[in-house]
Amino acid sequence: MAGRLKGPTGRYGGKSAAERQAERRRRFLDAGLELFGGSPGYRGTTVAALSEAAGLSTRQFYEEFRTLEDVLAELHLQVNSWAEDAVRAAFATADALPLVERVTAIFRAYARNVTADPRRIRITFVEIVGVSHRLEAQRLARRARWIDLIVSEATAAAVRGEAVDRDYRLPATAFIGSVNGLLHDWSAGWVEAGLDEVVDELVRQLLGILRPVGEWPVREG
Template identity: 45%
Template sequence: MGAGPLARRDYAGRSAADRRAERRERMLAAGLELFGTEGYAAASIERLCALASVSTRNFYEEFGSREALLTALHDRVNTTAIGAVREAFAALPEAGLVERVRLAVRTYLDVTVQDPRLARVAYVEVVGVSAEVERYRAGWRERWIELLVAEAERAVARGEATRRDFRLTAIALMGAVNELVHHWSVLGGITPIEDITREIARIATASVAD
């Protein structure tokens, strides 16, 4: 009797979907290791597959290209970071601007620079890869801009800032964050991350409250 369209095959207690998910995680781990240590340009699909112990067929079925793997890693770190910042804000609804800015910066950096490989992928390797990747980055930039503008407008409502268009402020702040963390990443963490955190919080607070 033939299997229906929803039937699945289990191997050693694992479904095909489970095994595919496991392969995907191995490929993401391989991408993080090679992109985050040797760089995107140096990581061929063959090397990625060898490190992940998957076939090139598996790779193309899951990602289709190295760019797709790179953006999947970038998407994961940004999704985690923006979720963590929103949760941190929600936990301190009555906190003032300075406290919330410091909390947001610390939370963001805890996610994005916890692993130097993540920082390199997020701030170095993903930049300038292709027009398509730049469009993808622009999409994430807009999400962060919306969050920053909303936080600035909250400060206005609390009497902590003067009402104005905060979009350019948000863009400038993102540029400062990117440059400072890029500096930290490229120099191998010589500058203490605590100094980076304090500087970003100082810039953010001053730019909104000005």
């Protein structure tokens, strides 16, 4: 299909055309979260099935999106944005804490947000992978954004004397790989541990990056 169909204009039922469009779009995205993040998954979902789950018509779908991939792309960005908002809020409240407590609070906020809904994990770590060149580029771009955030905060910690002064790009990339892999395996039931244990392990890895063995300050006296 060359492009989306035009939606209706004017007020109806006390709502403007823009309000009705936003509501329809939200219903399609909610249905996408349910079907892509649950059963049957993105690859098993059709436009007709998604429209039925949203309680809307396929014509209304094409008024909002061109393809199912567009829905998955928007959901992936949304899930990442929710997690990033949680992390930035944690940064603000934990700013004055010592390094270990600050890192733990921030990472716990991320993990709790991502794992609060198993469908979010599947969207982020499973369904998005290998769909198309476009979505691979989006996935890698979002991963790079998380890496940039870690590098920025680690560098700031180094300036404050809390962390080793080093180039954090490579270790941050490796850490994100650990986060993605461990949270995916935990959500799939392949790791016999509670979420707190998973978070504690990842925090230990991050602290090991910030202060490798032999680099912790020697306490005198």
